[in-house]
Amino acid sequence: MKDLSLFAGCLIPNRYPGIEKATGLVLDRLGIKCFELKEAACCPAPGVYRSFDKITWLTLASRNLVLAEEKGTDILTICNGCFSSLMDANNILKNDAVLRNEVNAHLKKIGKEYRGTIEVRHIMEFLHTDIGVKKLSDAIEKPLEIRTAVHYGCHLLKPTKERKLGSAECPVFFDELVEATGAKSVPYEGKTSCCGAGGGVRSAMLETSFKMTEYKLDRIVRAEVDCIIDSCPFCHLQYDAGQVELKKSGKNFDIPVLHFSQLLGLALGYTPEDVGLHLNEIINPGFFGKIAEIQKRNAPGR
């Protein structure tokens, strides 16, 4: 298997480093060679920069792409926002010679040139396509036996013409990966609906963004699940920190939020602390107890 460059982004290293830790642990366990793209900068975030100025957005994204081109590796993202920015920019620059020339004129000033030689991947589709559900479930000795609400996140799937990951209305690959860990992916109303954070709405209109979050959390709780599984730190932040905000107006959800890397880490036998769950805002002791119990039951020698 080809080596990959890990593009961690801003939000994961700087706010949810537990996700970075968990990703490192699971990739290592699965024998996937992935090295951090150390000189990377902001992807840049699609909501604000893509809205503001297309050329600036493309130029900064292209610099990150070039760093991986220089290493001869594809990029692995663990955030839907980074995935969206880098994949869209890569596709645009590969296909549009005028924009490519314009961007390269800017890149020349830092001695770089975009060539269009690599692909941008997201850990979810990478695990599904390149590792496969079968191999993943084989790596897990005992099932995790919890009920989860899967949140794909908009930019993992859409625009479908760019992502080419199948239906955005009834997607399945993420659920299949979750079920490979032994957890159950429970259907719920509004499953493919937005968490409310994207497009710069969270940063500029927090209250508005929480209305969408509350809708989601309400439907998720009704599905009687143990936790939410996401694939994006921005959705993660919106659900996790969002619950703290919603508590202030008397709305208690108290539902743990896990990135898929963290769920997979638990299924591979790492503790909640190993995968950084104690660093979430929402700490639900009942959930930690349940995981501890399952892991004890699943411990080798029993």
Added chain:
Amino acid sequence: MGIISLKSLNISFPIFNPMKNTEILTCFQCGTCHASCPSGKYTSLNVRKIVRDSVRKDISDQPELWMCTTCYNCQERCPRGIKVTDFVLTLRSEAVKKGKILPAHRKVCNFLIKTGQSIPIDDKHRDIRKKLGLRIDEAARKKALKDVKKLLISTGFGELIKK
């Protein structure tokens, strides 16, 4: 029979179309976009109206432009195949050119200019990283920032957000 005036046919002709995009003229105002919009459920954002109004007038001032989460539902479901979300992004950049930037977004932009990241590290998380055994390569981050600064000057981004 007199000459039929174009006006009496009541066909919309674009007078303001920053995208030079004739695709949106095929919009037949079905409202699928708005009906699919998670934000429009709770806000005054009506993306169907945005598409309609944008060909007739300058709507850079409308706060609704910034209520879109870019979820792409409208774009996915538009029966005419109009790239509705991409169009909203284009309208936003027109607004930005006119200096219409929300304070919170300006702040995020300034983080990028100063640190090369949109959400910079703070002391609390520096500490957490240390405890997790995750390091920060300060030299690499410095190099990144130097490049980002040069590129932002080159594309004129600093000037754009100063407006």
